[in-house]
Amino acid sequence: MDDLGVVIAFWALAAMTIGAAAMLILVRNLMHAILFLILSFVGVAGLYITLSADFVAVAQVLIYAGAISVLMIFAVMLTPLSERDNSGNFLQLPALVLSGLVIAGVTFVALETEWREAGRGSFDTTAAEIGEALLSPFVLPFEIASVLLVAAMIGAIVIVRDD
Amino acid sequence: MSLLANWYDFRDLGNPVARLIEALQDAGLSGGWIYAISGLLGAIGILSFVGVAAVINIWIERRLIGRIQVRRGPNRVGPFGLLQPVADAIKLIQKEALQPDNADGIMFTLAPIVIFIPAILAFSVLPWGEHMVLADLNVGVLFLLALSSTTTIIIFMAGYASNNKYAILGSMRVIAMLISYELPVVLALLGVVLFAGTMSLTGIVSFQETYWSWLIFFQPLAFLIFLLGSTAELNRTPADIAEAESEIVAGFHIEYSGMKFGLFYAVELVNTVAVSAIIASLFFGGWWTYGLEEFIPGWILFIGKIYSIYFIFIWFRGTLPRFRVDQLMAFAWKVLLPLALINAMMVALEIFIWTEYEISAGIVLPIFAVVNFALAGVLIVGFGRVMSRTMERFPKLPRLVKDIDVPLPEPSTA
Amino acid sequence: MSIVLLAARVDLEHVLIVGAVLFAIGLYVALSKRNAVAVLMGIELMLNAVNLTFIAFARFVESPRPLDGHVFVIFVITVAAAEAAVALALAVAVYRHRETIDVGKISLLRW
Numbered sequence: 001m002d003d004l005g006v007v008i009a010f011w012a013l014a015a016m017t018i019g020a021a022a023m024l025i026l027v028r029n030l031m032h033a034i035l036f037l038i039l040s041f042v043g044v045a046g047l048y049i050t051l052s053a054d055f056v057a058v059a060q061v062l063i064y065a066g067a068i069s070v071l072m073i074f075a076v077m078l079t080p081l082s083e084r085d086n087s088g089n090f091l092q093l094p095a096l097v098l099s100g101l102v103i104a105g106v107t108f109v110a111l112e113t114e115w116r117e118a119g120r121g122s123f124d125t126t127a128a129e130i131g132e133a134l135l136s137p138f139v140l141p142f143e144i145a146s147v148l149l150v151a152a153m154i155g156a157i158v159i160v161r162d163d
Numbered sequence: 164m165s166l167l168a169n170w171y172d173f174r175d176l177g178n179p180v181a182r183l184i185e186a187l188q189d190a191g192l193s194g195g196w197i198y199a200i201s202g203l204l205g206a207i208g209i210l211s212f213v214g215v216a217a218v219i220n221i222w223i224e225r226r227l228i229g230r231i232q233v234r235r236g237p238n239r240v241g242p243f244g245l246l247q248p249v250a251d252a253i254k255l256i257q258k259e260a261l262q263p264d265n266a267d268g269i270m271f272t273l274a275p276i277v278i279f280i281p282a283i284l285a286f287s288v289l290p291w292g293e294h295m296v297l298a299d300l301n302v303g304v305l306f307l308l309a310l311s312s313t314t315t316i317i318i319f320m321a322g323y324a325s326n327n328k329y330a331i332l333g334s335m336r337v338i339a340m341l342i343s344y345e346l347p348v349v350l351a352l353l354g355v356v357l358f359a360g361t362m363s364l365t366g367i368v369s370f371q372e373t374y375w376s377w378l379i380f381f382q383p384l385a386f387l388i389f390l391l392g393s394t395a396e397l398n399r400t401p402a403d404i405a406e407a408e409s410e411i412v413a414g415f416h417i418e419y420s421g422m423k424f425g426l427f428y429a430v431e432l433v434n435t436v437a438v439s440a441i442i443a444s445l446f447f448g449g450w451w452t453y454g455l456e457e458f459i460p461g462w463i464l465f466i467g468k469i470y471s472i473y474f475i476f477i478w479f480r481g482t483l484p485r486f487r488v489d490q491l492m493a494f495a496w497k498v499l500l501p502l503a504l505i506n507a508m509m510v511a512l513e514i515f516i517w518t519e520y521e522i523s524a525g526i527v528l529p530i531f532a533v534v535n536f537a538l539a540g541v542l543i544v545g546f547g548r549v550m551s552r553t554m555e556r557f558p559k560l561p562r563l564v565k566d567i568d569v570p571l572p573e574p575s576t577a
Numbered sequence: 578m579s580i581v582l583l584a585a586r587v588d589l590e591h592v593l594i595v596g597a598v599l600f601a602i603g604l605y606v607a608l609s610k611r612n613a614v615a616v617l618m619g620i621e622l623m624l625n626a627v628n629l630t631f632i633a634f635a636r637f638v639e640s641p642r643p644l645d646g647h648v649f650v651i652f653v654i655t656v657a658a659a660e661a662a663v664a665l666a667l668a669v670a671v672y673r674h675r676e677t678i679d680v681g682k683i684s685l686l687r688w
């Protein structure tokens with residue numbers, strides 16, 4: 001991936017994604033945190049596009065930015081008496097240490113491993129191939145995922161229902 | 164297509180741009196620059212259309228609604244009131260942009276600006292001519308759906324930042340309604356995508372060109388579902404529960420004044436044009452009109468189709484009263500969603516028959532058209548019979564709103 | 578200057594590092610926030626980072642069927658949606674009884 005435009009786009013989107021994610025820690029209002037999370041989701045979708053995964057990118061925007069974040073907004077709006085100051089608890093320092101360890105570990109592994117890079121260009125179409133893969137080799141996980149979605153939906157309704 | 168494809172062939176504005184790009188390539192510019200220049204040209208074209216549309220549509224809409232409601236509409240400023248949008252804009256710019264004390268400043272200011280992004284991005288995947296498309300995405304239809312789902316969040320931003328109970332009510336209504344109407348719209352488009360076998364809008368238009376028929380003849384039910392569902396997604400009058408003036412004052416933009424309000428007003432018009440354009444290219448062939456585009460430029464035909472469909476939306480707005488929230492939700496979940504599911508299953512069956520038995524398109528497509536129209540008619544009439552109560556032609560008693568959901572007595576044969 | 582040169586192209590390692598940073602931020606948010614919704618936000622961020630690495634491996638690494646990585650991401654997104662629905666329903670249900678969704682104060686089962 002040496003096309004200059006794509007490289008610039010990748011780094012700009014990476015900076016936007018990570019910056020928005022970092023603001024998630026810093027902002028003092030839960031609603032702002034959700035909006036920064038949405039910005040981060042959109043940034044990840046942009047990263048997918050630079051990695052030539054257009055179908056997944058659009059699905060990401062549709063599901064994460066369009067559905068899951070709306071669920072979060074609903075959850076915050078339905079809990080009006082709870083604190084919305086986005087404050088931290090006593091685990092802040094251990095969490096920081098652990099996060100640093102994760103970054104260090106993954107970076108070390110990523111740089112030290114000899115990846116078998118294919119050197120192929122970007123994919124032409126992905127949607128049709130993903131559809132075929134979902135319905136031929138992955139048909140069992142696909143069906144299980146749909147059962148899981150139905151179960152989650154029923155479970156969520158049962159949990160929040162008034163008795 | 165036997166277009167001349169010379170630089171002076173303005174039947175497809177892609178031709179002059181292609182010549183320009185060739186000339187730039189000959190001049191020795193690198194790929195990135197050419198990419199940037201062609202993107203800029205396309206963006207200028209789209210933005211100029213959107214800008215003109217946002218100004219003109221104010222006049223068209225007010226004037227037409229005036230006609231429908233038997234009044235004149237704006238007719239004082241300029242000939243036929245044509246300068247009314249300019250006067251409106253000057254008035255809005257002069258007004259003070261008030262901001263409530265406890266409003267969330269950044270979100271309050273950002274929301275009316277950000278809401279333009281999905282509205283304008285929607286135009287980038289539309290094909291205006293055979294070579295006249297800015298971004299020919301493989302997942303164009305899905306991209307449009309993703310854009311419409313992000314609008315929800317931005318409207319919520321506006322409502323939440325206003326720190327006003329009516330604004331919050333309006334934005335929660337928007338979220339509930341958009342989530343409900345997203346499903347039938349997605350399923351209706353699934354029928355179209357299955358039929359055309361591609362998610363790219365260029366591909367769908369060229370499918371219609373290849374089989375010499377608009378997709379509305381094969382997907383009437385999907386067209387109706389998409390039309391009604393997108394009326395709701397646009398917050399236009401039969402479904403404008405988000406800004407219902409008589410219930411929650413002005414909904415999510417109650418606290419907005421001056422040009423910030425003007426932006427919300429303009430984005431509604433731009434969104435309507437965008438949805439009209441999507442309908443025109445999915446169901447009415449886009450720039451392709453049975454060979455007529457040889458004589459009249461395809462993009463002018465496309466704009467004509469856009470405004471024809473825009474007229475339907477204005478017609479809705481002029482004639483239909485507002486639904487109640489529960490009626491609107493029930494309509495999405497109980498009527499549109501089952502219809503869309505049945506339509507999608509029907510299309511899957513038809514495509515299976517078509518590809519599995521390798522019947523030629525000339526035989527099978529007319530049959531599909533007849534079957535789908537019959538199915539649409541039967542389903543709509545059947546659902547109407549099942550879901551609606553029997554009409555009472557000569558009501559004996561005045562009926563209050565709270566009585567509407569009570570089952571009616573048998574009509575007496577007096 | 579060397580950093581600029583290093584960033585002048587995008588390789589698998591770069592995407593993996595971006596994913597790692599994103600994962601670490603998600604981990605920090607999930608561990609250190611009080612509000613249950615914020616914890617869930619951290620979890621979603623972690624899932625996004627994992628998806629990003631899946632897409633990166635599908636793009637760069639040699640494989641007979643590279644698009645299987647994309648299929649896996651679709652499954653992860655599905656499971657994330659289901660998980661978010663159930664978790665937020667739980668938060669709302671807990672709020673009904675306790676009037677808080679502070680994960681530190683929800684300690685009924687703690688002995």
